[in-house]
Amino acid sequence: MGIKVAKTANEAFAEGMRQINPDVVAAYPITPATEIVQIFSQFVADGLVKTEFIQVESEHSAMSACIGASAAGARAMTGTSSQGLAFMWEMLYIASGLRLPIIMAVVNRALSSPINIHCDHSDTFGARDSGWIQIYSENVQETYDNLIQGVRIAEHPEVKLPCMIMTDGFILSHCLETLEMLTDQEVQEFIGVPPERENLIKSAIENKPITIGALDLQDYYFERKRQQAEGMKNALKIIPEIGKEFGDKFGRYYGFVEDYKLEDADIGIVVIGSTAGTAKEVVDNLRKKGVKAGLLKIRILRPLPVEDIKNSLKNLKVVGVMDRVEGMNAFCGPLYSEITACLYDLDKKPLLTNFVYGLGGRDVKIEDIETIFNELITVLEKGKKDFTLKYIGVRE
Amino acid sequence: MPNIKELAKRESRFVSGHRLCAGCGAGIVMRQVLLAIDKPVIASCATGCVEVASTIFPYSSWKIPWIHSAFENSAATISGIEAAYKVFKREGKINKEIVFVGFGGDGGTYDIGFQALSGAAERGHNVLYVCYNNQAYMNTGIQRSGASPKFSHTTTSPVGKVIPGKVQWQKNLVDIMVAHGIPYAATAIPGRWNDLVNKVEKAVKIEGFKFIDILSPCRLGWPHESELTMEISRLAVETCIWPLYEVVEGKYKLSYKPKEKKPVAEWFKLQGRFKHLLLPENSNLLEEIQKEVDRRWEELLKKCES
Numbered sequence: 001m002g003i004k005v006a007k008t009a010n011e012a013f014a015e016g017m018r019q020i021n022p023d024v025v026a027a028y029p030i031t032p033a034t035e036i037v038q039i040f041s042q043f044v045a046d047g048l049v050k051t052e053f054i055q056v057e058s059e060h061s062a063m064s065a066c067i068g069a070s071a072a073g074a075r076a077m078t079g080t081s082s083q084g085l086a087f088m089w090e091m092l093y094i095a096s097g098l099r100l101p102i103i104m105a106v107v108n109r110a111l112s113s114p115i116n117i118h119c120d121h122s123d124t125f126g127a128r129d130s131g132w133i134q135i136y137s138e139n140v141q142e143t144y145d146n147l148i149q150g151v152r153i154a155e156h157p158e159v160k161l162p163c164m165i166m167t168d169g170f171i172l173s174h175c176l177e178t179l180e181m182l183t184d185q186e187v188q189e190f191i192g193v194p195p196e197r198e199n200l201i202k203s204a205i206e207n208k209p210i211t212i213g214a215l216d217l218q219d220y221y222f223e224r225k226r227q228q229a230e231g232m233k234n235a236l237k238i239i240p241e242i243g244k245e246f247g248d249k250f251g252r253y254y255g256f257v258e259d260y261k262l263e264d265a266d267i268g269i270v271v272i273g274s275t276a277g278t279a280k281e282v283v284d285n286l287r288k289k290g291v292k293a294g295l296l297k298i299r300i301l302r303p304l305p306v307e308d309i310k311n312s313l314k315n316l317k318v319v320g321v322m323d324r325v326e327g328m329n330a331f332c333g334p335l336y337s338e339i340t341a342c343l344y345d346l347d348k349k350p351l352l353t354n355f356v357y358g359l360g361g362r363d364v365k366i367e368d369i370e371t372i373f374n375e376l377i378t379v380l381e382k383g384k385k386d387f388t389l390k391y392i393g394v395r396e
Numbered sequence: 397m398p399n400i401k402e403l404a405k406r407e408s409r410f411v412s413g414h415r416l417c418a419g420c421g422a423g424i425v426m427r428q429v430l431l432a433i434d435k436p437v438i439a440s441c442a443t444g445c446v447e448v449a450s451t452i453f454p455y456s457s458w459k460i461p462w463i464h465s466a467f468e469n470s471a472a473t474i475s476g477i478e479a480a481y482k483v484f485k486r487e488g489k490i491n492k493e494i495v496f497v498g499f500g501g502d503g504g505t506y507d508i509g510f511q512a513l514s515g516a517a518e519r520g521h522n523v524l525y526v527c528y529n530n531q532a533y534m535n536t537g538i539q540r541s542g543a544s545p546k547f548s549h550t551t552t553s554p555v556g557k558v559i560p561g562k563v564q565w566q567k568n569l570v571d572i573m574v575a576h577g578i579p580y581a582a583t584a585i586p587g588r589w590n591d592l593v594n595k596v597e598k599a600v601k602i603e604g605f606k607f608i609d610i611l612s613p614c615r616l617g618w619p620h621e622s623e624l625t626m627e628i629s630r631l632a633v634e635t636c637i638w639p640l641y642e643v644v645e646g647k648y649k650l651s652y653k654p655k656e657k658k659p660v661a662e663w664f665k666l667q668g669r670f671k672h673l674l675l676p677e678n679s680n681l682l683e684e685i686q687k688e689v690d691r692r693w694e695e696l697l698k699k700c701e702s
């Protein structure tokens with residue numbers, strides 16, 4: 001059975017990595033993710049893991065080494081944040097294009113410039129079309145649980161895609177919370193032995209040469225990408241299966257999204273990450289006042305769980321999508337675009353509004369969420385919206 | 397070392413069917429390097445002529461497990477593969493010996509891939525890194541690299557009315573790799589296959605990071621007659637433009653001393669990229685190169701003596 005401990009999300013990531021006991025970890029430090037590799041280094045130094053730990057000279061090389069290791073048949077992991085993730089950009093697409101189930105712990109942090117070390121989601125939203133599975137976490141417990149499930153999802157033979165697991169920089173990465181850890185044995189049993197894949201080392205041993213990363217021109221590239229897209233589609237089936245198996249075994253169930261008091265709601269917000277915690281409190285307060293408010297938390301952004309999002313929001317009258325990213329398109333944030341696309345086919349759809357908040361770690365207070373709900377109430381009362389995007393908590 | 401008959405009997409692991417230009421030095425280099433290793437090999441290869449021409453799906457010229465992932469990361473990719481091997485071996489999952497080779501062109505090695513190369517060397521992975529050095533970015537159409545010779549014409553350092561080609565000297569990457577404290581570094585050419593095979597054979601027996609810089613004539617970019625590939629590589633040695641040497645544990649050793657040092661113009665004569673250096677009005681440029689080649693040669697001889 002699980003053991004209750006107090007851990008930060010960084011510690012939870014590191015402990016989860018220890019329990020997963022990957023063959024190869026290649027990583028490079030960056031605030032606020034540095035601790036993950038520091039703690040993990042100590043595990044290596046103390047002989048607690050079998051892992052070959054490569055202290056690379058950059059994130060580009062971290063992902064490149066993970067690609068090499070994974071192509072050689074290893075379970076490979078890394079961790080990063082912000083600029084580090086941006087620096088890996090080229091290799092993210094190659095990891096997924098080569099169908100390598102690499103696991104990456106990402107601590108969300110704003111992108112330069114201006115340089116900033118605090119939380120927003122611009123780093124991983126920049127990578128949302130890179131072919132990686134994306135799992136976001138609300139708290140330390142989810143960070144840990146998502147990491148463990150991520151291994152199974154990525155390695156599933158019908159998926160075979162890399163997976164990044166997100167936690168909010170500082171807000172979660174450095175915040176002590178109660179964590180119910182699984183035992184090492186439970187983790188090992190849950191993740192199991194990685195399913196066999198064609199790989200370089202096997203090829204060398206069996207003397208059956210394989211070429212990985214060949215040049216596909218007009219005649220094959222498209223088919224390759226189509227197959228990759230199928231892997232992402234298959235993940236739509238596999239993720240809830242694994243979430244259920246995890247729940248059946250350990251009591252915490254996971255789907256694509258979490259509906260919070262949405263059943264009879266008139267108004268609701270869509271949110272990702274730790275802000276969901278704060279927002280749930282606001283929803284509770286509003287409910288006490290008789291306002292039919294609710295919340296949709298997106299756990300999985302890739303693959304995009306269209307049906308779940310549709311089902312959760314279809315009966316609402318007004319929805320506010322919260323983007324912890326500025327879309328820089330002179331229109332809306334990226335999550336708003338995604339949600340709008342999900343709802344477009346509905347005959348009767350809610351009025352949609354967008355709120356960009358919390359950039360560069362700007363504190364998100366109860367009052368900020370209340371402001372958003374007040375906006376939604378106004379739209380509800382008017383029966384129409386006179387804005388698409390509002391900024392929350394910024395001096396203008 | 398195996399004699400040429402024995403080598404000829406070995407199975408070639410870089411095979412024909414690739415689309416390298418007729419007379420391309422790089423294909424010969426690949427074949428010679430792999431022939432010299434009589435163990436299972438896993439190789440990574442940087443983006444460039446060799447990768448593009450040898451793995452046009454669904455074909456491959458590689459009869460070894462081989463991976464290409466990007467341009468600047470061959471050394472990092474092979475690091476990850478070697479790390480996976482280490483852990484599998486430690487765990488008793490495999491016991492077979494495997495040799496790890498990273499390939500890269502001069503662009504993928506001297507320039508954009510230099511950071512990954514330096515990192516891998518510093519970490520001391522048990523890897524042989526081979527640069528097939530055709531002295532420019534050939535795959536993208538002959539642009540200058542940090543390995544392009546001074547005054548050579550490339551498409552981004554063209555010879556013009558006021559600038560006579562590339563204005564800088566190439567960096568001395570072998571010295572830079574030696575400064576990493578790696579146990580083995582060397583230069584080679586395809587035209588002296590016995591020396592090349594010897595060096596590869598020696599290198600793979602040494603534990604740690606090894607580096608071999610192999611001059612690889614490019615008939616399209618230099619350009620030269622396609623039947624002159626081997627000769628041109630030998631002439632680079634005979635003119636002391638590309639001396640053959642090795643550095644074992646920091647100790648320099650000349651591999652070959654030309655009986656009679658030929659003037660650099662002999663080498664330039666056969667290649668279009670140096671055409672302008674042979675014009676009477678550019679004799680000062682030619683002289684400058686000759687002087688510096690002489691100086692570097694003397695310097696190398698001193699290093700080898702001490």
Ligand SMILES: Cc1ncc(C[n+]2csc(CCOP(=O)(O)OP(=O)(O)O)c2C)c(N)n1
Nearest residue numbers: 443444445467501502503504532533534535
């Ligand atoms: C990051 C990146 N930048 C640029 C390129 C374009 N590119 C592909 S191959 C190449 C030049 C390769 O030169 P070199 O390494 O010398 O190999 P060669 O083609 O000469 O064999 C360039 C610039 C690329 N593929 N990736």
Ligand code: SF4
Nearest residue numbers: 417420445614615616
């Ligand atoms: S351009 Fe040069 S290096 Fe490339 S294939 Fe042709 S001869 Fe070989």
Ligand SMILES: [Mg+2]
Nearest residue numbers: 501502532534
């Ligand atoms: Mg080149």
